[in-house]
Amino acid sequence: MKKHLRNLDYPLLVIILLLSLFGLVMVYSASFVEAGLDPSINDSGYYFERQRIWLVLGLVIFFFSSMFSYRSLRKLTQPAFIITVIFLVLVLTSMGVTVNGATRWLDFKIFLFQPSELAKITMVLYFSHILTRKQDRLDDFKQGVLPPILLLGFVFGLIVLQPDLGTATSILIACGIILLFSGARFRHLFTIGGAAIALVLVLIFGAGYRRDRFTSFLSPFEDPSGEGYQLIQSLIAIASGKVNGVGLGNGVQKAGYLPEAHTDFIMSVIAEELGLFGVLFVIITFMALMYKGVMIAKRAPDRFGRLLALGITFQIISQAIINLGAISGSMPITGITLPLISYGGSSMLITFATLGVLMNVAIKGNMKRGYVEEADEDVPTQQPLRTVK
Structure with a gap:
């Protein structure tokens, strides 16, 4: 333990603590x-009380997953994948x-569980394992x-059918990031x-509601009371905040104007109440998380650890980018939440579990100088990642 x-x-x-505690405060402000x-x-x-429970459990x-050797997760890859598919x-x-x-x-009586959240870590684990092997x-x-691309496509299809x-x-x-740094040939990656x-484009334009959402983000004011309503309210919140914000708890848009204020659009509430400074705090903190994740991957003792750390990092960062893009009108609204900040039990628990694995990779990397790590079952620990061909 020491x-x-x-x-x-x-x-x-x-x-992690900065983002999650800040998120707890903003969940209360956005939902009370x-x-x-x-x-x-x-x-x-x-919502605050429930989020506080999820935060403690998270x-x-x-800390439990940070103590559990990430190498041992390779043995769980297949059962985790099967369970995820069954849930989906x-x-x-x-x-x-x-x-x-x-x-x-899925209703587990105590709480609603979102299997697509489990799929996030399952697919990162599977790709890291299989591309190492x-x-x-x-x-x-x-x-x-x-073969891994086909399985990814299968899981992708199950999630799209929800639809999500x-x-x-x-x-x-x-x-894709894991595949890129695994050393696959460039022409394969391009294809x-x-x-x-x-x-993705076929899926967007092949369904009426997705097409409407896509076009509404390009021109929300053409349908201000329909598909463009949520984005317009978000833009009003962002504009109202200016530099200093209207003050924590003093936001107006959350009072019946902005749907999903404590979940998908919590960043709009942050922009309104804390202004540019609140927005910059969130963006800079996520950038710091990305930097730490990349550095942890760079110092990981083996190939599997590197790919796993990269996958976890960019899973979280990509979700944050999609959410920030949606609330600002830079991307279509997809209903994806802001990691560690938005309200939600499944997302909170899975995100903390994946970050615990990332921490374990960091711990193993820090220990590497003190003693000889056990060899990876497929790859010598000294072997570096191949460059993209």
Whole structure:
């Protein structure tokens, strides 16, 4: 335990605590009006109290997963993948719970669980494991690259059917980053990337509601009371905040004007109440998280650890970018939340679990100078990542 605590990456821990505690405060500020006026709740602190419970549980999971050797996760890759697929299939049956027109949850009585959140870490783990094991076959597209891509496409399709294109896209990005740094040939990456972009565009324009959302983000004021309403309210909140903001808790848009103020659009509330300074705090903190993740990957003891650290880092960062793009009108609205800040149990617990794994990679990297690590089962620890061909 002492060795574990001594080798913690404390800057990473500070970043995680800053984001999650800041998020807890903003969840209360963004939700107390809605929760207090809702006759089915009638408690202004309802969402805050639940988020506080998720935060405590998340921290417990974080420290537990940081103590659990990330190398041991390789043995869990196959069962984790199977369980994830089963959950994703169950969501599409009568067991799935529909909220706001999307069927993304399973009801576990105590809480609603979102299997697509589990798919985030499962696919990062699977890609890191399989591309480490197949590193000597990555030049062969059919044997090395195609099999994991097909499984990724299968999971992507299950999530899109919920529908949840935002989460599916963030998983696609994270796995793409892992594939990029695994050493796959450039022409293979170009082909896969082109196919992925074409697929996303087909999915956007192939469904009426997705097409409307896409066009509404380009010109929201053409339908101010329909598809453009949410983005317009978000832009009003951002504009109202200016540099200093209107003050914590004093925002107006959360009082019935801005839908999903404490979840998808919590960043709009931050912009309104804390102004440019609040926005910069969030962006800079996420940039610091990305920097730490890349450095942890660089110092990881083996290839699997490097790919895993990169995948976890860019899974979280891509989700943040998609969310920030949506609330500012730079990207289509996808319904994806802001990691560690938005309200939500499944997202909070899974994010803390993945960050715990990232911390474990950092710990192993810090320990590497003190003693000889156990060798990776597929790759010598001294072998560096191959460059992209």
